[in-house]
Amino acid sequence: MKSDMTDKEEVRPTLRILHLYPDLMNIYGDRGNVIALVRRCQWRNIPVLVNELNLGDEVDLSSYDLFFIGGGQDREQTLVCEDLRQRGEELRRAVEQGAALLSVCGGYQLLGREFVTWKGEVLPGIALFDMRTEGGEKRFIGNVAVRSRLDGVSGTLVGFENHSGRTWLGPGAKPLGKVIWGYGNNGEDGTEGCVYKAALGTYLHGSLLPKNPHLADWLILHGLCHRYKVEGLDPLDDELEWKAHEAALKRTQAEGSLGARITTFLRG
């Protein structure tokens, strides 16, 4: 790969994605995020490569541009937590050098300082994000809408959340956005997710990226810029993506209405 990069004119920028623990951390359609990244590169004729990292695999993280980790149940999280700790420094270095990263739900929780489960078990994180998570009794479940600001551009994000962990950001952490409807990080301070350089953490699944094409492209662009000089991405016809985005936004609004609450009560 080194020889490729000496000759920048000749080389077409390629996005190298590493899907972390797809076997264990795949609870809520997380695969959809990788599908979205791959398709959106293919539609633009950007060569894209996806590799998987499973427990114990020997992989050189510095050769990747974009990392993805999804959510998992308690048992999976414990297994992944141990393996991830061995690679914490390497992953933090990749992010420091500008690689993009998306972590969702259970994966997000493992990237903080620590995760103390409801049973009192302590899962030490890799401290990529300055935050800590505590298990709570009640699960936060439902559609979510978030207002986010990335690189100075404001926009909405939509998804579905289902977590019992409450995440608290430290003084060094920046949230991904503010909750418009839903619970977000902890259901109290109105923050959702975390951003550090081009690394994102969030509780939103749904899957997240197909319905939030601007976020998918933000990750792709940062992933590419990490190794190549790329000005921007060719626009795509995202009419269907935005339709789904709008529909999900409306869904969260409708859930807040009185009628919806009465219906829920009667059906329950």
Next chain:
Amino acid sequence: MRNARLNRPTVRGSAHAARRSCGKVKMFLMATRETLAVCAGKAAMWASRRAGLGAGSNLPGKVALHLLPDLPRRIASRLPEGCALISGTNGKTTTANLLAHFFSLLGERPIHNRVGANLVTGITAAMVEDCDLRGRPRGRRGLFEVDEATLPKAVELLKPRLVTITNLYRDQLDRYGELETLASRMRGALATLDREAVLLLNADDPLVSTLGEDSQAQVVYFGIEDPRRQGEGIRHAADSKYCRQCGAHLEFLQVHFSHMGKYRCPACGAERPSPEIAALEVELEGARGSRVRLSLMGRELEVDYPLPGLYNVHNLLASAGAAYLLGIEPEVIAQGVESYRTVFGRGESFSLRGRRLFLVLSKNPTGFNEVIRTVKREGTSLPLLLALNDRIADGRDVSWIWDVDFEELASAARFVVATGTRAEDMALRMKYAGLKREAITVERDLRKALLQAVDRAGEGETVYALTTYTATLDIRRMLSRMGVAEQIWENARRKGA
């Protein structure tokens, strides 16, 4: 239990007579209260029917339980043949309906809860409907499909003689949290069954096959033994992949679909139990169903089974196994399997405007993947209707569609009409599965979508409608209103009532 205690004289001495008459009053009040609960339940049922709430309403059960929480226990204790419960994530309705159908061939009509009404309220409603005003049941036995999370409560109330568990998938995690937690609650409930009870478990599901560990009941396993039925599961929708004994990753020697198959633990040697209720040979025949050679504890029979897909073979095994264990002869079971008509949208076909409509309920990744495999056998340029709802009964979280191999379906589709409350999500999934944008239509209105799909199909062609739970209900209702599905509705009503 409480009945017995109420009848026993508890005090002696001078106050005896007074206390006894007090006891009689209590008994009388209790009986009155029971009659009251039954009456109120029946009234609520009548009212909710008048109000058009239909079979899915929880109201009658809620009302009756509110007046007498003990009512299901009382009615169940009067059933001479006791209760049989069917639980699991997928296939409980089909299994329960097949089993009810076997009994109907013998002229017996068990008390049976309706489609989807599988919580304590639904079971209570079915009992209230089928008993007289004093709570004496009209049937000889109860046959109930039970929601997985409700199983502990149902076991406690109904003291079942037979419990069947079909499978456990994590599709309902948004309701229950952890699959392991759910399984251990079920395991605990099954541990309370007595020695005379029978527990019929799916050997092919590594989590289900461990549910009888702590139980005194006689455990019987069912499973698919045909070595040719090697599918491609354990990819995206894999759920319980760990050894319960030692926590190691299970090794699959054969995968039927999803996480169902033959497995063993490489670390401690724990193995899939050998099934006594087995499908020895399965010939899949697409949407038409399959031909299956069965063994019921050594008694072999061969049947033409009208439900499509390998996942339905598990339902066949669960129902035939339960029937056999409850004393029904294999000949009757064979006759029942072949004469079974689906009561409720699990692979039915209708004729509509000169086209055929194949309607199949698909509610989670495993179900969908199996249906996709079945539909793919039908051609390479298929007209499709995909309906995705996110109502409570469907699961409000639709992210599971990204775990379904829609890529397989995209290559077999000519066009897709996406509909339902999450029509846009469905359309988007098909776009990312590789279907051209021009081949995808979004039409939120279910009726318009149905007609559009049918009209765009050619004369005599089949439209394949893959629909989630409430969307299936809605389409059935719609077809019924158009006069298309009337006959089958009639059947459903007779069976359910």
